[in-house]
Each structure stands twice: as C-alpha cells, then as structure tokens.
Amino acid sequence: MSESNIVDITGQKRTLEDYIDALSPSLKSGDGGGTFDPMEQRVARLEEDMREVKADLRSLVKDVAEIKGKISNLPGWGGLIAITGFIVAAVGLMLRFMPPSLPS
Numbered sequence: 001m002s003e004s005n006i007v008d009i010t011g012q013k014r015t016l017e018d019y020i021d022a023l024s025p026s027l028k029s030g031d032g033g034g035t036f037d038p039m040e041q042r043v044a045r046l047e048e049d050m051r052e053v054k055a056d057l058r059s060l061v062k063d064v065a066e067i068k069g070k071i072s073n074l075p076g077w078g079g080l081i082a083i084t085g086f087i088v089a090a091v092g093l094m095l096r097f098m099p100p101s102l103p104s
Contacts, residue, residue, distance in 0.1 A: 075083070
C-alpha cells in the first residue's frame, strides 16, 4: 500500500487528498460560483444578527439623542447658583423669624 492511498472500511481506495477534503469542507475553488452549503447558512445567520445589531444601534442613537435633549434643559451654573441662593435666603428667613422653641 502506498502512502498516498488509504483504504476505508467500505473497501474503497481513496487518495489522502480525497479523505482530507471529505473531513474538512471548504469553499469550492473556481470562478466563485459555488460555495459549500454550511457556509451559506452561517453567512445568512450573520446577516440576520447584523440586522438585529443595526436595530439595537438605531435604538441607542435615539436614546442618546433623548438624553442630550434632557441635559440641555438642565440649568447651567448660573441657574444652580440662583437656586442655591434662594434656598439659603429661605432658610435664613425661617431661622430669623421663627419663634424660639419652648424648653422641654
């Protein structure tokens, strides 16, 4: 028996290359017209996954735009200082004009 020939259990004589090709499928060579069927299934699954990723990305872009809109409506430093000033003034007036607490 030569090294390049393998006899399988059915008694058929195959070359080593035939045996390797049968175990490891790949794209067909040539003009690009033929592909191996499991490759088509994997590509179709990847395309479907990419559709889902694109839909999720659109949703994220929409959410980020909404968050940006809410942030732009928040008061800036001037507004925060004014609010803090009103709170401090209100607390000061309350402390100034509240009657003293009665001893217990």
